[in-house]
Amino acid sequence: MINLHLVKKAIYSNWIAWVAALGASLLVFIIFLSSLRSHNTSENVIGIFGGFLTTLGVSLPLIYLIVTANKLVVIEVEKGDMAYYLSTPLSRVKILVSKMTFFGGSIVCWTLIHFIVGCLFIGVMGLSMPIDLWLIMFLNWTLILLSLGGISWLASCYFNKNSFALIIGAGIPTAFIIIATLASVPELKMEYLKYLTLLSLFKPDKMETTTLTTWLPQVLVLIPISAVLYGAGIYIFKNRDLPL
Numbered sequence: 001m002i003n004l005h006l007v008k009k010a011i012y013s014n015w016i017a018w019v020a021a022l023g024a025s026l027l028v029f030i031i032f033l034s035s036l037r038s039h040n041t042s043e044n045v046i047g048i049f050g051g052f053l054t055t056l057g058v059s060l061p062l063i064y065l066i067v068t069a070n071k072l073v074v075i076e077v078e079k080g081d082m083a084y085y086l087s088t089p090l091s092r093v094k095i096l097v098s099k100m101t102f103f104g105g106s107i108v109c110w111t112l113i114h115f116i117v118g119c120l121f122i123g124v125m126g127l128s129m130p131i132d133l134w135l136i137m138f139l140n141w142t143l144i145l146l147s148l149g150g151i152s153w154l155a156s157c158y159f160n161k162n163s164f165a166l167i168i169g170a171g172i173p174t175a176f177i178i179i180a181t182l183a184s185v186p187e188l189k190m191e192y193l194k195y196l197t198l199l200s201l202f203k204p205d206k207m208e209t210t211t212l213t214t215w216l217p218q219v220l221v222l223i224p225i226s227a228v229l230y231g232a233g234i235y236i237f238k239n240r241d242l243p244l
């Protein structure tokens with residue numbers, strides 16, 4: 001179901017953007033962690049880790065997710081590259097699964113590198129962060145990014161024009177961030193808005209390793225959400241008419 005040539009082509013076409021965005025995210029993450037040197041209490045450490053993941057940990061990779069999802073599908077439809085692929089024996093499903101493999105893999109690698117860096121800081125600086133709690137945060141963070149990326153992926157598979165795909169693929173995740181920000185301001189008394197976004201499923205500051213209800217239900221919801229978004233994108237692309 002996977003064509004290695006297409007995966008390699010996707011890596012070649014997107015690795016610069018991935019490295020640049022990852023580098024910026026890691027720099028900010030390291031700055032966050034370095035600030036804990038003189039504030040190494042369990043509450044502060046967990047707050048800093050969670051604070052990064054729920055703010056810049058979402059907004060920085062979101063730029064990469066939106067741009068890459070569009071480059072992988074809708075832009076190739078517009079440019080005519082997709083017409084070339086479909087003139088070969090490759091099926092639409094195989095093409096999309098190959099591109100999805102790269103896209104999902106790049107997200108997992110992104111979060112995994114942050115996880116490793118976090119582990120290094122925990123070990124070297126002796127931060128008051130249990131590794132098992134950091135692992136749970138990492139798992140939930142990966143799933144929330146996969147879900148947000150799935151929205152952009154679905155839009156890219158559905159539309160024939162990049163501009164239309166951007167409106168949905170960038171608009172909905174951005175709206176989630178704005179709504180979550182508004183809901184987090186007590187003075188606005190708009191806390192109820194948080195339930196309108198996927199980000200309500202990601203609360204690292206509330207997670208406890210010994211209390212499954214603080215993180216496992218979110219995992220069990222985010223996994224099928226991601227599967228449906230990516231699967232729906234492939235299904236729609238497989239069955240729709242293309243301007244080839």
